[in-house]
Amino acid sequence: MTSNAPRAVLADHNVSVGRAMWAVVRRDLRSSFRQRQDLLNPLLFFFMVVTLFPLGVSPEVSFLQQAGTGILWVAALLSTLLSLDHLYRHDFDDGTLEQMVLQPHPLFLLVLAKSLAHWLLTGLPLVILAPVLGIMLHLEGNSIAVLCLTLLIGTPVLSLIGAIGAALTLGLRAGGVLLSLLIIPLYIPVLIFGTGTVAAATEGAAVEGYLALMAAFLVLALTLAPFAGAAALRISLSNS
Amino acid sequence: MWTLFHKFGSPKWFFGIAGRLMPWLLALGLGLLVAGLVWGLAFAPKDYLQGNSYRIIFIHVPSAFLAQSVYLMMAVAAVVTLVWRMKLADLFVQAVAPVGAVLTFLALFTGAVWGKPTWGTWWIWDARLTSMLILLFLYFGAIVLGSAISDEKASARAVAVLILVGVVNIPIIKYSVEWWNTLHQPATFKLTEKPSMPPEMWVPLLLSVLGLYLWFGWLACYRMQTEILRRERRTRWVRELVRAEGH
Amino acid sequence: MAFDSLSAFLTMEGHGSYVWVCYCVFVLLLTALALWSRSRRHAVLREQRRLLELEESGTREQAPAAATFSRIHPS
Numbered sequence: 349m350t351s352n353a354p355r356a357v358l359a360d361h362n363v364s365v366g367r368a369m370w371a372v373v374r375r376d377l378r379s380s381f382r383q384r385q386d387l388l389n390p391l392l393f394f395f396m397v398v399t400l401f402p403l404g405v406s407p408e409v410s411f412l413q414q415a416g417t418g419i420l421w422v423a424a425l426l427s428t429l430l431s432l433d434h435l436y437r438h439d440f441d442d443g444t445l446e447q448m449v450l451q452p453h454p455l456f457l458l459v460l461a462k463s464l465a466h467w468l469l470t471g472l473p474l475v476i477l478a479p480v481l482g483i484m485l486h487l488e489g490n491s492i493a494v495l496c497l498t499l500l501i502g503t504p505v506l507s508l509i510g511a512i513g514a515a516l517t518l519g520l521r522a523g524g525v526l527l528s529l530l531i532i533p534l535y536i537p538v539l540i541f542g543t544g545t546v547a548a549a550t551e552g553a554a555v556e557g558y559l560a561l562m563a564a565f566l567v568l569a570l571t572l573a574p575f576a577g578a579a580a581l582r583i584s585l586s587n588s
Numbered sequence: 589m590w591t592l593f594h595k596f597g598s599p600k601w602f603f604g605i606a607g608r609l610m611p612w613l614l615a616l617g618l619g620l621l622v623a624g625l626v627w628g629l630a631f632a633p634k635d636y637l638q639g640n641s642y643r644i645i646f647i648h649v650p651s652a653f654l655a656q657s658v659y660l661m662m663a664v665a666a667v668v669t670l671v672w673r674m675k676l677a678d679l680f681v682q683a684v685a686p687v688g689a690v691l692t693f694l695a696l697f698t699g700a701v702w703g704k705p706t707w708g709t710w711w712i713w714d715a716r717l718t719s720m721l722i723l724l725f726l727y728f729g730a731i732v733l734g735s736a737i738s739d740e741k742a743s744a745r746a747v748a749v750l751i752l753v754g755v756v757n758i759p760i761i762k763y764s765v766e767w768w769n770t771l772h773q774p775a776t777f778k779l780t781e782k783p784s785m786p787p788e789m790w791v792p793l794l795l796s797v798l799g800l801y802l803w804f805g806w807l808a809c810y811r812m813q814t815e816i817l818r819r820e821r822r823t824r825w826v827r828e829l830v831r832a833e834g835h
Numbered sequence: 836m837a838f839d840s841l842s843a844f845l846t847m848e849g850h851g852s853y854v855w856v857c858y859c860v861f862v863l864l865l866t867a868l869a870l871w872s873r874s875r876r877h878a879v880l881r882e883q884r885r886l887l888e889l890e891e892s893g894t895r896e897q898a899p900a901a902a903t904f905s906r907i908h909p910s
Contacts, residue, residue: 818879
């Protein structure tokens with residue numbers, strides 16, 4: 349039922365672009381809420397990876413304070429990577445994706461809608477969960493606030509870039525590992541500026557400039573990534 | 589103009605032209621490379637700060653230069669693949685990607701070995717070494733994606749998209765790595781920077797850079813020819829060529 | 836010549852091992868690239884020749900039918 353209604357909306361030529369995008373987002377949200385496991389897995393993974401560091405390295409307060417933001421950022425990055433494989437997988441398997449490519453609206457807008465839905469389902473929960481883990485890693489209040497802000501700006505970039513990789517590896521065997529290989533180098537700037545901003549905040553420096561730079565990354569990703577994602581999607585679908 | 593374009597795009601035409609160019613490229617490239625390296629190894633004066641270990645520059649800088657420009661060339665070819673679907677462009681990307689990866693590895697390796705006598709450690713998270721490492725990852729990504737997709741056309745276009753995304757990211761990566769480096773290590777001293785290099789040092793360097801570029805041109809032509817032979821198996825001229833080579 | 840003797844050239848005042856390792860790896864890898872490309876060329880040619888011979892032996896056995904087939908060159 350859920351997949352039928354938006355499909356009808358998409359096939360209709362008179363539907364506005366905005367409504368079509370909204371239909372895609374709503375459909376993705378609804379179908380993931382039905383399969384809660386997909387929604388919870390990245391969060392659990394995030395939690396567990398963070399737990400490994402005090403156990404594996406050292407539970408000392410000084411170490412955790414120093415490494416905490418890095419740990420949280422790397423864990424957030426990895427759990428985003430883990431969830432990317434599902435971005436197009438279900439739609440690809442049941443043929444919905446082919447329908448989406450055929451509909452009259454520009455494909456990049458639908459890629460944007462899919463990325464938005466992905467962020468709402470994985471990035472946003474990570475941002476919400478991060479303060480709890482930040483407290484467990486003995487981060488200071490100010491650092492936690494800046495960390496959440498950087499995650500809030502940075503995780504959409506991760507979803508947007510990740511959508512390109514997910515589209516490129518669609519329908520390939522061992523797509524998950526390949527996806528990580530392709531995407532990790534592209535994630536490095538976001539990681540550097542995410543953790544760097546928090547480090548600057550911990551030292552008491554002004555962070556507005558860094559946050560503005562991260563926002564610039566976001567704008568750049570918003571404007572360019574959907575086009576690359578749409579091109580990649582077309583190539584992968586013509587191949588299968 | 590379009591006929592010319594088609595001519596340039598035709599594998600047969602390229603095969604012939606490459607065959608005529610290759611001996612020159614190889615002879616000139618190897619000649620310049622050997623001249624530059626021998627000059628650099630044996631005749632260039634010793635550096636007053638780093639001693640003789642600086643002689644690694646004569647292979648480190650050419651490898652690093654070429655590694656980066658090969659990625660840029662691949663990006664140009666990727667645009668051509670996506671926009672005009674020219675066969676030669678995607679042949680080029682496929683033929684050249686492993687060569688670029690090897691060159692990047694060479695730049696990293698020589699940088700690390702140079703670091704040991706200069707910095708006292710094999711590896712330092714220096715901005716340039718780190719961004720070369722990320723470039724190596726980008727090369728690996730392109731090679732692995734290309735071999736994972738079995739359909740030749742789809743593979744070429746997917747790799748083209750990936751390379752373009754990578755090339756947009758390269759300046760951002762470079763900038764962010766440099767920023768990160770100044771954040772963590774305020775005072776690193778650089779491998780090559782010197783206010784002014786005497787001509788006894790930069791002339792052999794120039795020679796070896798030129799030589800390596802020409803040698804790369806030869807190898808790229810050779811590998812593209814091989815790919816053409818493999819892909820254009822069914823055309824008459826390739827059949828005749830194969831038959832002639834056999835006897 | 837920047838060195839007085841061959842041994843000075845080889846040791847390079849203690850930095851010789853670093854320099855020579857770099858140059859050796861450089862030459863080795865470039866040679867390996869060339870040889871690998873060459874063996875690939877030979878493998879491709881061998882394969883094409885085999886296919887060609889297979890086709891030609893096929894045409895000799897059933898001459899009339901295969902002759903028309905062999906004239907088709909889709910490309």
